[in-house]
């Protein structure tokens with residue numbers, strides 16, 4: 001593909017808008033119209049605290065990824081932006097529109113708001129990823145704000161996970177506590193122009209290297225700053241290397257099965273929360289086990305319709 005035709009871009013745009021607002025039942029209906037997912041598109045996730053510089057990093061890395069994917073389907077960027085702009089970060093799409101790559105024909109960019117207030121993911125991010133892939137891109141770069149449980153769904157749904165950290169933000173300690181440090185394949189100490197970057201990088205290196213078993217991928221820790229092309233090139237190579245390592249070491253059937261596990265799980269969690277929004281009285285049963293049983297019964301009836 002040399003660039004997505006304008007009409008195709010519009011169709012994809014509409015599909016993403018529809019999916020981002022879809023109920024679980026609607027998501028499943030759309031899904032039934034698409035082919036089963038494959039591993040043809042590489043998924044690269046970027047996660048990290050609000051304001052860590054993820055959007056800036058992605059917009060700059062995209063140029064390198066595009067060069068590598070030229071004539072092979074292009075690159076799509078999907079940004080899940082927090083609904084509340086408290087972080088000082090900017091909307092990914094806006095940032096990229098200011099950038100040199102904005103008019104690249106092989107690049108597709110879309111920002112979507114995260115709907116639930118308590119996690120940084122759009123509720124249906126896994127559906128959105130699959131929809132984008134249906135358009136034949138060779139890579140998807142996904143930005144999410146990393147917090148809590150949702151992180152695990154992303155970990156198991158992307159090929160390469162990049163964790164973006166800031167110097168001296170206490171991120172390393174935080175990440176260690178929440179177990180997130182074991183999740184990523186590549187660590188970026190971003191804003192390396194700020195003081196403390198070297199110290200943070202060696203702290204993270206210490207933690208990451210201790211926790212890696214033999215024969216496993218050794219996650220690199222890369223310092224990047226807006227002013228330094230060097231960091232970006234190193235990151236670009238690390239992503240390429242990890243994607244290659246992944247495809248040599250994984251079992252495709254197992255990977256797709258794990259993705260399905262998290263996808264089904266996220267659909268069920270969403271479905272339960274839709275149900276409780278529409279029928280809050282289900283929580284009024286005298287005891288918790290009864291409320292639980294009522295909810296399961298209602299779900300079972302609902303799936304037979």
Ligand SMILES: Nc1nc2c(ncn2[C@@H]2O[C@H](COP(=O)(O)OP(=O)(O)OP(=O)(O)O)[C@@H](O)[C@H]2O)c(=O)[nH]1
Nearest residue numbers: 049050051052053054055056087089090191225226
């Ligand atoms: N000093 C410095 N500032 C940076 C660098 N990269 C990004 N920033 C600034 O950090 C702020 C947040 O950048 P974003 O790229 O929007 O961060 P984000 O992680 O995408 O933010 P959210 O999407 O809100 O979570 C902006 O003011 C950027 O200009 C860098 O390398 N050095």
Ligand SMILES: [Mg+2]
Nearest residue numbers: 055089090092
């Ligand atoms: Mg952002």
